[in-house]
Amino acid sequence: MNDTKQSVEKMGVLLERMNHKSPLECRVFAFLLISEPPYKSFDEIREFLGASKSAVSNAINYYLRDGSIIYKTFNGDRKRYFMVNTEEWENKIIEKAQSLTEMNQLLNEVLKNRENSEHVEFYEKIKKLNDFQTFLSQKMNQAIEEWVNK
Amino acid sequence: MNDTKQSVEKMGVLLERMNHKSPLECRVFAFLLISEPPYKSFDEIREFLGASKSAVSNAINYYLRDGSIIYKTFNGDRKRYFMVNTEEWENKIIEKAQSLTEMNQLLNEVLKNRENSEHVEFYEKIKKLNDFQTFLSQKMNQAIEEWVNK
């Protein structure tokens, strides 16, 4: 149990770095990832994390809207039980892999601005980076497709 | 010129999202990416951005330490001229690409915690995600290697 708390903190920190969300949001997600059972009620989450209702409510609703978590209910129990939506997570992985293309946008903007630049060698270096970047994006898309149709 | 200001803002925003640095830091970098010539003095940067010396000083020193920018000097001119370090940028692209492996760390932590879980189907789904994730990381590393040794 205390073990679980430590794991939640550890994974929480990882999530903060990866997903760029607030500490509490990350801990909510981390908890749902390793809690047994993998679905937990509002109040169980709140109590485990020792956080306020408002903070938990906002975190949960953020994830619900975003599709990262879903909830199930049980007969004769008014509570909602929240759990990680693994289907959506696959999409998130794909998105992340494709986020390399943001870099492409940037590099293209640079190239556009430098079309008529006197400083050709700088232009060429940026172009090279763009080629590398494009190459990686392409390989990633191939890899994703390969996995999905299999 | 005003065009340049707009481009700097646009790229600045992109950089904020991608690199998670402060607005001014992002604008300094954006400016160096498209300024003509591609090297600019402290004061030229400060003036173009309409920012304070302290803010510009801190931004520049951040990037210098981090390797993202370098400077050159000219005979008979005491000023340093700062420019984007394209070599380092390639490394940054690689780092970013490899950050997919952070996800692996997380998924492994989840699996470790769930080894003895009753909820096998959830475990299996996470395992599947981990396999996907591992597959992508591997393909990414292959792609990087392929590009670098070529």
Add this chain to the structure above:
DNA sequence: TTTTTGGTTCTGCAAATTAAGAACTAAAAA
């Protein structure tokens, strides 16, 4: 009908971030 449950929304505070401004400094120029 009143009370309880399962939350949601509003208000406000504390901490962190961001950047301005002014005082400062080391090296070069005059």
Add this chain to the structure above:
DNA sequence: TTTTTAGTTCTTAATTTGCAGAACCAAAAA
């Protein structure tokens, strides 16, 4: 030697973020 240049560092102010606490609300239970 004094002054100027090219920044750096320190202090402070303004936002922004993250969250607690309390008031609130609709549906279900009593």
